[in-house]
Structure formats: C-alpha cells, structure tokens
Amino acid sequence: MNQLLVRVFCVLAIAGSLDLSAQVKMTRQQILFYTADWKGERFPDGRPKIPASVVQRAANVTIEDLWDFLQDRGYRCQFENGWQALHIDRPMTGRALTAQYMPARPDMVAAIKAEGKTEGRTGGNNMWPINELQNEDIYVADGFGKIVEGTLIGSNLGSGIAAHSQVGFVFDAGIRDAAENREIAHLNGFYRGSDPSAWKDMTLTSINAPIRIGRATVLPGDLVVAKQDGIIFVPASLAAAAVASAEFTNLQDAFNFELNSSGTNGAEFEGGWTPAKYSAFAKWIDQHPDKLKMTRQEFDAELAHRSGQSK
Template sequence: MIRNIITIIVCGFFATTLTAQSVTATSEYIKELTSNWKGERFEDGRPKVSDALLKRLQSVNIEEAWGFLRGKGYHNQYDGNWKMVHEDGVMTGRVVTAQYMPLRPDFEKVIKLKGAEEKRDTIGGSNSWPIETLKPGDVYVADGYGRIIDGTLIGSNLGNAIYANSKNGVIFDAGVRDLAGLKEIEGFQGWFRGDDPSYLQQEMLTSINAPIRIGRAIVLPGDIVLANSYGVVFIPAYLMSDLVISSEVTNLRDQFGFQRLKEKKYTAGQIDTQWTKDIKNDFVNWLDNYPDTKLPMSRSELNAYLKSHGY
C-alpha cells in the first residue's frame, strides 16, 4: 500500500514537471543557476549588472579576464576563432541564451505549442523568439552547433530587430546571411562562425535562457560577455566587479612598473616577481599622485581593493 502511494506521488511529480516545461526558462530556475549573485535582477531572473560596470569591462584585456576566471576555478569560459561583423569591434553585455537543434517534427510541434502558451508568434520562424526578450545591454548568444549552410540564424532584417531591442549584438556558434546588410547597421556587433546566402532550414529553436555550450565554453543566462577580435569570454555575473577592478589595478601596476623601469629605479627582475614591501609602498605613493579623473574606478574603490590585497 505504502509503495503504491509513493509510486503515485513520484509519477505525479514527473507529470507535473513535464507539464511545466516551457521554451523559456522560468525566473526561479535562472535564480537557482545564478544564486551567487546577490544584487538586482531583471523580471526574467537574470542578474542586472550595471551599465557602468559593462562599460568599464570594455577596457579589460581578454587574457586578463581569462586568467582571472581560471584563478577562480572557471576553466571553460573562453572560445576563439570567430568571424566578426566589424573587425575592430568590442562588445560587452548581459547574456540571453538560445539553443538550436536539427529539426525533428514531433519535437518541433511541442515547441510550437509551448511557444503559443508563452504568447509567442507561431506563424513566423521561432528564431525571432529570443529577439523579443532582449533589453538594452543584452547580447543574444546562440548555440547553433556550428552550422553555417542552412544554419543562418539571422539576416539584416532580424539584425535590425536585435539592435533596436538591445542596442548591442550577437554571438552565434552558427552562421549569418546578408553580411553586407548587417555591416550597415550602425552600432550592431556580431561574432559568428561563417556567412552564407542560404536561409535557416531543417533547424529549430529548443530553449531560451537555458545553459548552452558555445564552442569550448559553457554559458548561463545572465552571464556577462566580453568580446573583441581576440575571442569571447563569458563571465559569471557575481565575479564581474572583482574581475573588472582586478584588471584595472593590474593596468595601473603596469603603468607604474614601466615608468620605474624607464627611470631605472628597479630592475626588470624586481618588477616581474612578487613585489617587496618597499615597492608596494612606492606604488601606493605613486597612486596618491595619480589624477582622480584618469582613474577607471573611484578612489574609494581603489583604496578598498589595495587594503584587501595587502598594500
């Protein structure tokens, strides 16, 4: 009797879970995925990293971001070998994820039904659905399993829609078409695997704001992306503040070191190894004379960082 009751409860749980599945991840699920973030969030549950911090991230070196993340135990956040809409582009933003798979009719039917329940346009292509969710500062990141021919997720029409909603761009492990038209969208940025005149076919959207894989990187909704000509890095939102100021202080250390080497005050060996207490004190005194207007962070942020790192 007890066994039968347990079986009924378990089956009921799984039936409820399957019924509750949707194309777009719930805010509760996204909050669980990003539980280390303690700040403000969007309605969909994604961390709301400030625009000011996103702007500061644009000056961070890809290698510095990669090294910082590896030091925190995140070894799978970078991917390279991209084509770009604008070769000199730099983009930062909050990630909205989408996953695509080869078309399977029975699965596609379920996706369409779930999309209708979410009040999405089921007449047009489902590749427009993630675009409808974008907010200013978002980056549309899609796992298109590297497909280029017949795997072009957007052309210039959807590119214009993306930029209208996000004022940002895309990172596609997939193809694009009408690259000439995409290049004409002022301010639009894009990283992709290749371009082709074919349109999207025999492919379907399967999820929005679920975890995805982009090349060798794992990406969660609400991650922060740093993308430039050297590759893309996906940063857990809760590490953003520490990563940015750490990189900024590293840059200040480099400026100090270059200056002191030119002055021949220290040898290259002294600067390249762990600094002595005297060099650290010299660095702090050098910072005291650094103009506040040229600091990338506030003076209070800088002082707090130095104190917490033994300066």
C-alpha cells in the first residue's frame, strides 16, 4: 500500500508540474525545443530575439544573396513568392511571431474558446496573436491560402498590429479593408488577396508553433525579409551571419560593377576572384568606408573566409 501511495503521489507531482492549461499558445519549453540552435537573448515567451541592428540591416540585402547562404547550409525550404502587399515597394523585416489557422469544426472551436476564456482572452481568436506581438515582430500566419471568408484582419486589427509591432504581417490568407490598411502608419503587410467578406469557418489552432507558408517552413523568431519579389525566412541562429554574408556579396557586386563600367575587369564580369583581386577589393573598401553596413571586423572575417586565408 505504501508503495502504491508513493506511485500515486509521484504521478500527481509530475502532472502538477506540467502546463496543461496552454494548448494553443506554445510553451516556452516547446519554443526552446524548436529553436535550440539559438544561443542569444530571448523574449519572455522563449522566441529568439535577433538584435535590432541585424533586423534593420536585412532590409538592404537581396533575397538571392540570403537564399544562396541558406542553400549552402542545407536550408532549401525558406522562400515563397506570389504575394500582394499593402506597400509592395517597401522592404519589410522583422522577427516572426507565428500562428496557424485551420478550417473550423465545432468540437475543436469549442475547446479553443474554452481555453481562451480561462486565459481571459476576448474577441475572436484571430485577435489573440496580435496581443502577443512585440516591437519589430511580424505576424506570420498560415491561413491555408483562404481568401474569400479567409480575411484574417480588417482595418481595426490592422491598426492593432501597427500599434504592437510597428512593422506588419505576412498572411497565407486574405485581408479586408485593404485601402484603409494602406493608410495606417507603421504598417505593411503581405497577403494572398483582398476580399470584402469577413472571416468565417476557420479558427486559430496555434501561436508560435512551426508553420508552413507555401513552400517555406517558419519557426517563431525567424528573421523575415519581405520584398517585392518574395519573402525569405532565415533561422534566427543564422540571421547575423546570413545578413553579413549578403552584405559582403553586395559589396563584391558593387566593386565588380565599377570595374565593368571602367573596362578594367577583363572578361571576368562575374568575378575572377584571385588573391590579387581580393587585395584590390580590400583597398577599395578602405577608400569607401561609407559603403560598409557591417563592422570592419565582420568584413575582414568574411574576406579571409572567401579568399581562403581564414584559419
């Protein structure tokens, strides 16, 4: 009997230590599991907090250079195109806060509503991710491509996103009130289409879980870089290195373009990167320090790596 009681108490203790109340919003432990490679600062919810300087610098690099960096490291499912946007000509960068939506079914919706009630949440559950947003976040939602009655926000929720994140959203779904949303300060957004219908027959199923956006996999805390030609999602643990690498490539291109225009690049329009050319490139940077967005230390490290001089 004593042994049985001990077992019962152990089971109760283990059950009591688990967070059984939160099913929609991922726990900190779950986010840590999926983002274990990140070694830097985190938000209280566990999401990686990529430095603001990296987020801001990402606006000035190309999708292709980030894509090349990720491809070389085995990340081949991080890009998606075919978007409409509030301001398609404005690059948008930020940290991903993810949400997943699914077609509604009454039993599932009832369970999710009950959880929201115990957590003190109000309104439709398409509002819940907005309340979790932090400055420089991008609300990234898998809405399974639904546009008609798949409009995750109108202008009121759009203003809420702007107030919380000062950046915007990426929806594999639709929006309504597109014209009004375009007038909201500090708001951009990429989406599949606009429609006057209200959202219907769909429900939020997770906040900060891994999600699929088209052919891309997105984790909470990823660096989101959205531009006219598409969106790339960079793992937080690679964000700083990816941006620095892309900046370096951009500098190489600028140097090459100058050589091409002056007729001193010979037939090697795409490079011909010999040790002598790398040396000339370094001297060119010495003469144009204003072109550096990365630190000189980052530049020198990347130069050594690409020229084969790193140890």
